[in-house]
Amino acid sequence: MTVADLLVATLKASGVRRVYGLPGDSLNGLTDALRRDGGLSWQHVRHEEAAALAAAGEAATTGELAVCAASCGPGNLHLINGLFEAQRSRVPVLAVAAHIPLAEVGSGYFQETHPQELFRECSVYAEMVSAAEQFPRILRVAMRTAVERRGVAVVVVPGEVFKAAAPEDAVHGVRAASARVLPADADLVAAAQVLNSAGAVTILAGAGCQGAHGEVVAIAERLKAPVVHALRGKEFVEYDNPYDVGMTGLLGFVSGYRAMEHCDALLMLGTDFPYRPFFPENARIVQVDVRGEQIGRRVPVDVPLVGTVKDTVEALLPHLAARADLKHLETMTAHYQRTRRRFDKLAEPGRRRGPLHPETVAAAVDRLADDDAVLIPDVGTPTLWAARYFRMNGRRRLIGSFTHGTMANALPQALGVQSAFPDRQVVAFSGDGGLAMLMGELLTLRQLNLPVKIVMLDNGALSFVELEMKADGIVNYGTDLDNPDFAAVARAVGLHGIRVDNARDLDGALKDAFSHRGPALVDVRTLRHEVAIPPKIALNQAAGFTLWATRSVLNGDSSAVLEVARTNARQLARE
Numbered sequence: 001m002t003v004a005d006l007l008v009a010t011l012k013a014s015g016v017r018r019v020y021g022l023p024g025d026s027l028n029g030l031t032d033a034l035r036r037d038g039g040l041s042w043q044h045v046r047h048e049e050a051a052a053l054a055a056a057g058e059a060a061t062t063g064e065l066a067v068c069a070a071s072c073g074p075g076n077l078h079l080i081n082g083l084f085e086a087q088r089s090r091v092p093v094l095a096v097a098a099h100i101p102l103a104e105v106g107s108g109y110f111q112e113t114h115p116q117e118l119f120r121e122c123s124v125y126a127e128m129v130s131a132a133e134q135f136p137r138i139l140r141v142a143m144r145t146a147v148e149r150r151g152v153a154v155v156v157v158p159g160e161v162f163k164a165a166a167p168e169d170a171v172h173g174v175r176a177a178s179a180r181v182l183p184a185d186a187d188l189v190a191a192a193q194v195l196n197s198a199g200a201v202t203i204l205a206g207a208g209c210q211g212a213h214g215e216v217v218a219i220a221e222r223l224k225a226p227v228v229h230a231l232r233g234k235e236f237v238e239y240d241n242p243y244d245v246g247m248t249g250l251l252g253f254v255s256g257y258r259a260m261e262h263c264d265a266l267l268m269l270g271t272d273f274p275y276r277p278f279f280p281e282n283a284r285i286v287q288v289d290v291r292g293e294q295i296g297r298r299v300p301v302d303v304p305l306v307g308t309v310k311d312t313v314e315a316l317l318p319h320l321a322a323r324a325d326l327k328h329l330e331t332m333t334a335h336y337q338r339t340r341r342r343f344d345k346l347a348e349p350g351r352r353r354g355p356l357h358p359e360t361v362a363a364a365v366d367r368l369a370d371d372d373a374v375l376i377p378d379v380g381t382p383t384l385w386a387a388r389y390f391r392m393n394g395r396r397r398l399i400g401s402f403t404h405g406t407m408a409n410a411l412p413q414a415l416g417v418q419s420a421f422p423d424r425q426v427v428a429f430s431g432d433g434g435l436a437m438l439m440g441e442l443l444t445l446r447q448l449n450l451p452v453k454i455v456m457l458d459n460g461a462l463s464f465v466e467l468e469m470k471a472d473g474i475v476n477y478g479t480d481l482d483n484p485d486f487a488a489v490a491r492a493v494g495l496h497g498i499r500v501d502n503a504r505d506l507d508g509a510l511k512d513a514f515s516h517r518g519p520a521l522v523d524v525r526t527l528r529h530e531v532a533i534p535p536k537i538a539l540n541q542a543a544g545f546t547l548w549a550t551r552s553v554l555n556g557d558s559s560a561v562l563e564v565a566r567t568n569a570r571q572l573a574r575e
Helices: 003-013 025-037 048-062 080-089 132-149 159-163 185-197 213-223 231-237 254-261 309-319 327-346 358-368 381-389 410-420 432-437 441-448 463-471 486-492 503-515 539-554 558-572
Strands: 018-021 041-044 066-070 093-099 125-128 152-158 201-205 227-229 244-247 265-269 284-289 303-306 374-377 426-431 453-458 496-500 520-525
Touching (some): 003 025, 152 159, 185 303, 231 381, 244 254, 284 309, 358 381, 381 453, 410 441, 486 520, 503 520
Parallel strands (some): 018 041, 265 284, 284 303
């Protein structure tokens, strides 16, 4: 048994079923072991960044360890951005980074880097194997660290070590252990005192609420508290929740913002929501997080509760008095219903011919996708419209690069999700900029015959960047995209491709793509200058937008200002 054979056997014993990567000579020992064993699938991608993002997508949906591998130097450096995504989304990924020959380290050898140092910031564990005798223990420590701390572990292996004889032939699988983490009783009592004495309580729920839907609804009922969700908490708390009032933040709902603005006690459940301007100014705060170091990072906290959300809420509920006053809850849920109706009205296609409003596309995807679809928006405007229009039901999943915020995440993450769930509908909701950045992965879809469905917003621009420029008072520059017909490109590489230029063709195209047995791409022409109004408009943003319009006219680009006005005039309507 070689070191590579031991690696393959350990991965199999730990439930791993595939490895994403791109081969190279320093990986030959590993790829040959995979070939000889035949029990792990080699998911051959076209760019190593896609391998890491695919592993992150798989880990996000399965909750289990996913694996990527890359050759030495430039090969494993390409993993870094995808590993940052996995690390910041707290999903367990093992990266096997091949290295130059051990004897050449430090000599400035061809493709030499120091990967164990370069990967340090995007991992919970990064170590180099200097001798075969080290390998079994380092591998087990790396895998254990990844699954218990929910992050990235990197094992750096010189090419010749893969081929060396393994120092042992005993195979030890590594699986995550389950834990129940609870705050001290005194802390629960202190939290209850804050919440019981408050006049109006709001809950802010995040990704830590996974598996705790019933507990979140129960504590909202007890406190008569509206539930605001962070983006990563949307899929876990939005559905079957009469207390839901939508998101807050730049992508969110006015109702979510108001529910936090007007509370005098905020209960944060499993969230590290980063945008400080959206927190209430004078409310007392109770924060629940299983990682104590996360508590108080955004705003001062009155009562920190270290524990898992499900178990902590169960322990807290007996200390809470049932609230009778419904004013805060009813006001905010009514506000949410008005906001929801307004968003739904903006998604109506109307009689417009030509490019579609992106809201129309997002609402159509939501309406026609399977009840258990995995929906994966690209960073930028696709994430914005997904946050507002993709509705969760307890069976759907919504993943993306919601913390790291990297472009081009949707298609590679979809590769990983579809590999893990070959019979489940997986929809990559892409932007034209994001898709073009890693467009080579369309070839991966064909080669692996993964039936991913890509719905692309094609507006010929990096439109979210343009929104940021407008808010900053800067004339749009450097954001144009001279796009091809992406549907024709898809057909040229062997995918099912459909182009949509009018709203009347949208539903038919989506149904056609979703029912197609293989990979499919729907290229939807959308309006470039759609403006998504945030729930809170700061004075500097309003001033910046005015300055952008003035500068654009003076710069000879009044047509852009007029197009913004034409595109968004309907948003000025008030109920």
